[in-house]
Amino acid sequence: MDRIPILRMGQFLLVTIQVDLYDRLALDLEADIVKMVNKTGARGVLIDISAVSIVDSFMGRIIGNIGVMSKLLDAETVVVGMQPAVAITLVELGLPLKGVYTALNVDKGMDLLRSIIQDDVDTADTDDDDDNIAE
C-alpha cells in the first residue's frame, strides 16, 4: 500500500497511521491531507496514532507541519490515541507537537474539534484563539 487513506466523516477527516512513516509516505500524507482539506472544506483533521509505538523527530515534525498547514486552511488538527511511551519520547526529543491539539481517543478528539469549531462560531475571532495551542 503506498498511500495512507484519509476518511471523510462529516466535516472532519480521519487518518489512522498504522505503518512506519518513512520519508516519501509522510510527505505524500502531508500533501494528501492538505489537498483533502481544500477539496472537502473539512473543519478538522483527526490523526490516530494508537498503532504507533516508536516516534522520531521526523514524524513529530510531519505531524506539526500537518497541523500548521491545516490551520492555514481553517481546519484544526487533533492527534489522538498517543501511547504513553510516545508522549515520553516526544518530550525527551523536545518536540511538543506545535500547532496541534491532542486527545485521548477518537471520541474525545471529535468532541474537542466540535467545541473548537463552536467556539470559533461563537466568538467569530479565530485568529486570537491560541489558549491551548502553540503557533
Next chain:
Amino acid sequence: MDRIPILRMGQFLLVTIQVDLYDRLALDLEADIVKMVNKTGARGVLIDISAVSIVDSFMGRIIGNIGVMSKLLDAETVVVGMQPAVAITLVELGLPLKGVYTALNVDKGMDLLRSIIQDDVDTADTDDDDDNIAE
C-alpha cells in the same frame, strides 16, 4: 506494527485496513474486533478497505467471518470504500461477502448503520431482518 487499530466512535467501531492481511494479522484482527464488540457493546463495525487494491479468497473469508461473528454479538458490519477492481475480483472469485453490508464511503456506511439500528428498534425483531443480508 503488528496490530490493526480498532477505533471506537460512539456506538460504532472503525477499522481501516491499510496493509496486506497476511494470515496471523487477519486472525488477530478477527479476534480483536469480536473482543472489542463484546467489551464496548458496539452496535456496528465499519471496515474501510479503500487502501486495499488486491483481494484474495482468504481476505474475503475473513471479512465474511467478522460479519457473522459480530452479528452473533448483535453488531452489524459494513464494508466501505471498496475499489471497483476489488468488487470485480470478489465476484469473479465467487465471494459475495456474505453477512456484511457495503457502502460507498464512511459517511454513507454510518448512515446505513444508523438506519439498520433504528429499524431494529422500530420493529423489535432483529432475527427476521435479512432483506439485504445473506446469513
